Amino acid sequence: MSFFSIYQRVRCTALMAIAGGAVAQAMSLWGGDLARFMPPFPVMICAGVAGAGLAGLMLVDAFGHKGWHGALWSSLGWSIATLFGAVVGATLVAVEGPQSSLPDVMRALGFSASLGVIAITNSIVTSSAVAGDWLLSGLAMHYGARIESHLTI
Numbered sequence: 001m002s003f004f005s006i007y008q009r010v011r012c013t014a015l016m017a018i019a020g021g022a023v024a025q026a027m028s029l030w031g032g033d034l035a036r037f038m039p040p041f042p043v044m045i046c047a048g049v050a051g052a053g054l055a056g057l058m059l060v061d062a063f064g065h066k067g068w069h070g071a072l073w074s075s076l077g078w079s080i081a082t083l084f085g086a087v088v089g090a091t092l093v094a095v096e097g098p099q100s101s102l103p104d105v106m107r108a109l110g111f112s113a114s115l116g117v118i119a120i121t122n123s124i125v126t127s128s129a130v131a132g133d134w135l136l137s138g139l140a141m142h143y144g145a146r147i148e149s150h151l152t153i
Contacts, residue, residue, distance in 0.1 A: 003060075003061040003064070003065075003149065004060060004061060004064075004145075004148070004149065008148045008149070009057070009060050011148055012056060012060040012063065012064075012141075012144065012145050012148055013053055013056040013057045013060060014053070014056075015056070015140070015141060015144045015145070015148075016052050016053060016055065016056025016057075016059075016060065016081065016141055017049045017050075017052050017053035017056060018049075019052060019137035019138070019140060019141050020048040020049055020051060020052020020053065020055070020056075020085050020089075020137075021045050021048050021049040021052070022133055022137050023048060023052070023082075023120075023130070023133055023134050023137055024044045024045050024047065024048025024049070024089070025041075025044075025045060025048075026123075026127075026129060026130045026133035026134070027044065027048075027119070027120070027123045027130055028041050028044045028045070029129075030127050030129040030130055031119075031122075031123045031127055031130060032122055032123045032125070032126030032127040032130065033122060033126050034118070034119055034122045034123065035123070035127075037119075038119065039093050043093060044093075046092075047088075047089035047090070047092045047093050048085065048089050050088065050089060050092055051084070051085035051086065051087070051088035051089030051090075051092065051116075052081065052085040052089075054084075054085070054088050055080075055081040055082075055084040055085040055088065056081060056141075058084070059077045059080060059081045059084070060145065062074060062076065062077025062078075062080075062081075063077055063078075063141055063142050063144075063145035063146075064142060064144075064145030064146040064147075064148065064149045065146075066146075070142075070146075071142070074138065074141070074142040074145075075138070078138040078141060078142075082120060082134070083117055083120070086116035086117050086119065086120040087109075087112075087113045087116050087117065088116075089116055090112035090113065090115050090116025090119070091105070091108050091109045091112045091113065091116070093112065094108035094109075094111065094112035094115075095108050
């Protein structure tokens with residue numbers, strides 16, 4: 001049984017995509033040691049929104065539960081969504097365009113998956129602004145899903 005209805009799932013996915021865009025923006029502006037190697041600002045935002053949106057669609061049921069176990073599920077879900085969104089976003093940046101063949105996409109996934117995880121981890125660890133934005137975005141996702149779980153539509 002699903003925790004959210006389809007409409008609630010879509011709204012929480014949109015919230016996750018916005019949170020991913022906020023973290024990507026923070027990484028571009030204050031990203032620590034690896035910020036100079038990141039893609040241009042608009043590309044970074046689009047990749048963050050797309051990666052976080054896909055992660056949110058799959059992991060939205062981890063957010064919005066009551067009590068300490070709800071906080072535990074949210075922190076675990078937010079960490080997994082961060083890593084998954086970084087992999088998807090970095091793969092989208094690495095793919096050259098719609099003319100890319102499937103082997104090119106698979107090669108990009110293999111190379112960029114580790115680079116996306118390294119970039120987000122480095123940004124969170126070396127920049128307190130990115131870490132704060134990441135934590136605030138995770139809290140907003142949890143409480144947004146909490147509010148959404150009480151809506152009937």
